[in-house]
Amino acid sequence: MPPLSLIALAIGLVTVIAGLAFDMPDRWFFGLLALTCMVAGANAAYSELRAWAVTFLATGILLALAAVRAALRDARRGGT
Structure with missing residues (x-):
């Protein structure tokens, strides 16, 4: 398995586990999932x-x- 695939899989897995277990804020959750998709897209582009x-x-x-x-x-809500 290519290294970029492993990196994308690891980021996605950690994001989902942290999101479920530690009640991650939405901005972090969606941001890390976006990073996962970008790395997976880079891997797919590299593989043509x-x-x-x-x-x-x-x-x-x-x-x-x-x-x-x-x-x-x-x-806007004043949240942290």
Whole structure:
């Protein structure tokens, strides 16, 4: 298994476990999932799997936007 796949799998697994076990804030959860998708997209692009690369990168962008939205929502509420 390529190293980028292992890195993406590790980041995703740690994110889901930390999100469930430690009640991670939404901005961190979505941000780390976006990072997972970006690394997986880089791996797919390196492997010349164009459709998978576009899918992962588009999903990463959507998750990054969700992270920004959650951060802005928390800032408006005055949360930490």
